[in-house]
Amino acid sequence: MEIRFVSACTEQQLSAIETLYTEAFPKEERKPFSLLIEKSREGTVDILCIESAENGMIGEAIVAKNQGLALLDYFAVSPRFRNGGAGSYALKALQDRYAEYNFILEIESTFHPAPDLDLRRRRKAFYLRNGMECMDYFVCLFGIEMEMLAHGRQVDFEQYHALYKNVFGPEIAENILLI
16 A cells, blocks of 8 residues: 655645544543644644545544654544554554654553553554554653653653643643653
8 A cells, every 4th residue: 555645734634634633532632633733834743644546535643743753643544444554554654754753652551441441452552563662651641641652762751741842832741741
């Protein structure tokens, strides 16, 4: 499958991404979409349509960038394209696109009972199969325990926290704690 990324800049693209974003991520994990658009215009966040030649938009990726660090903040494949390899192709393409960055992401903890624990474990297995590695710390992100994963070099908490502070501001960064 050939994957390409298109920077979302039209109302139609942003609307499609916002719809998938709202469907794919729990409310307590979502930043205001207007904030993501604002940061995209500032150049610190990439809002990307994941497209294939055969199917058009198949997913979205939202990446925050700061000082050599790229945080895959939100990544989702449209439901009808899941479990067919599209997510793996897209993640590998993202890793290549941000190869000059330390590429990281957060996932919900797989170490505590949760109604969706099986889904969390499958999500973690997906990332590990696709070249991500566990980092040696956890964070509490807006009250949610998250595991940290990296592709390539490990990133310490201070670097990660600085990305949030520099991209999203101190008000958001103060809601992130090292566990």
